[in-house]
Amino acid sequence: MATLKHINSKNADYGAAEQYLLFEHDEFTMKPVLDETGRLIPREDYRLSTLNCGGEDFAVACMRANLRYEKNQRREDVKSHHYIISFDPRDGPDNGLTVDRAQELGEKFCAEHFPGHQALVCTHPDGHNHSGNIHVHIVINSLRIEEVPFLPYMDRPADTKAGCKHRCTDAALRYFKSEVMEMCHREGLYQIDLLNGSKNRVTDREYWAQKKGQAALDKQNAPMIAGGITPRQTKFETNKEKLRQTIRAALSAAASFEDFSSLLLREGVTVKESRGRLSYLTPDRTKPISARKLGDDFDRAAVLAVLEQNAARAAEKAAAISSTPPSIQDQLRADRAARTAPNVQRLVDIEQKKAEGKGRGYERWATMHNLKQMAATLNVYQEYGFTSPEQLEAAVDTAYQEMRQTSGELKALETKLQGKKELQRQVLAYAKTKPVRDGLKAQKSPKAREAYRQAHESDFIIADAAARYFKAHGITRLPARKALQDEIEQLVSKKSGLYNTYHAQKQRFKELQTVKRNIDQILRREEPRRRKEQSHER
Structure with missing residues (x-):
């Protein structure tokens, strides 16, 4: 599952952040690791890109912006914000997550949620504990250099203006976590609910x-x-x-x-x-x-x-x-059923592979592979309590129906969530035009109002589009922005639960399908043998 971590920094040396991303550092002291000659050791593998730096180095671009707006000049000022998105180690082998793909997701996340900020996006293939978890570092200058749209985590006009600073409030961090969950759902990656706490809360x-x-x-x-x-x-x-x-x-x-x-x-x-x-x-x-x-x-x-x-x-x-006390066999059977079933793979059609040109070495391997998979298939067949192929067929159908039902609920929830997000987008766009709309009311004459509308034409186009949306959906009173965001987060949490349920059901359905195919193939192989034995008996 992906997690999100935030660190703010008061270090005025923006180059230190880039140095940490590019060179090896001691995980305890956070100091650079040097080789025998006293030189920095580059990291073996990483991807690095910059956003909104105008072709300049990240550190130089940040310092120029700070001087231009006369911000981040004091020691106590927060100079940069560091966000880390860490993906589940299983996402690589199971879901095809690569360093390049993670870098693309990080760049897209940064562009959508930190617009107008100079940023570094860097992806590393492994974490401190060498667990193989790909993770993305997003480092942004706390100063905003462009005016941006009103985003859901913003709660004051200064949050959109150029020359103002980014604030990572509790509400903003919750919003970013919900967006990380949405990103993982959309990309088919492992994910848990980041909004409702954790069983073990381990601090940094x-x-x-x-x-x-x-x-x-x-x-x-x-x-x-x-x-x-x-x-x-x-x-x-x-x-x-x-x-x-x-x-x-x-x-x-x-x-x-x-x-x-x-x-x-x-x-x-x-x-x-x-x-x-x-x-x-x-x-x-x-x-x-x-x-x-x-x-x-x-x-x-x-x-x-x-x-x-x-x-x-x-x-x-x-x-x-x-x-009646349970027998030892009943207890052993219950324990065996509670254990995770082995991973079952499909049997290899050896005759077909030989016809395709496979040699004797492949035939020996395929024979051994089929024997192992037949044993695993029979184990799963017994552990699930099946007594006949018909019972297995019914279980496959039931698993499919459960998966389809959860998929339907997931799609309905996704549609509702998208509707709420679109409503939120329109509410935020309409809210940002409020000063312009109030300014129109202050105009005294029709000529002055017409001139005012022409001067602020883009804002009135946005406001009129939002008003048409509200009218088309029968919305006469706009919802509170905080309440709307809370509702979206609840839907995202519910979606996360359904998402994990669906993937578990899909995995079980695929496993039962494989068991069914293997059982069918085993029975087809046994049938000629039975006929041959019957002919010898006659």
């Missing part, structure tokens, strides 16, 4: 504390590993992560809030409730850690929901024990 500070602690632990364990000794601890955990694990362990064993509190207390953790919010106090702290800083899984609503499920499960288990 905790992330780097974990990285530094892991590096120190690896260094400490290196002599033992070299000597053939297995270290007792190989994974470093921050205090917050240890607290999360302690809370989860207590949650898994508790059926009421009293049990939950007592289990935590045994581990030295005190849970407190104030104004409907939970906080957790560990023995090494004097100030409790709020659930909000740990993640959504640890707030009051989530904790009570898990406790309620545990209580219901305990009641069902007690009722089941009182009737």
